[in-house]
Amino acid sequence: MDEDRNIAIARKGRHIALVIAGTAVAWLVLSIFVGPALGLPGRYALLFDFIALAGFVYAGINTYQLWRMRQDSQR
Template identity: 40%
Template sequence: MTRSKQRDMRLARQARMVAVVIAATMVLWLGAQWLGGRAGLESRFAFLFDLAALAAFVWALAVTWRIWRRQKRPEGNEE
């Protein structure tokens, strides 16, 4: 397997992981909001769920940016 093929596969694997994290975060966040409302949890727990979701989305954004930067990098300039 060539080096560029390995690099493309690694970037694709990271992109799939980001997609799974985004989708899972959205589903879990919506579920937590729904369950919190049904169970009558205090609003501080809703903020805790919101902060956890924001942290996951910021992580996904950072990894996506890193994937984009690596894709723009010339072939021989690997880290």
């Protein structure tokens, strides 16, 4: 039982890391390279920012859930 919980915690931690890294890379690529290369207006840059913000909020919520999982496993 304890081993399953440790595996779930590790899996969730990897998932959070991939979400944060993927969101940051996608945001940089879209904002710096793709948007200007296609000549997109500034409102699309704001759209990319909001999408990135949503990804980071999602990662923050999952980080809180991971913290709670770790707290429960230490009892």
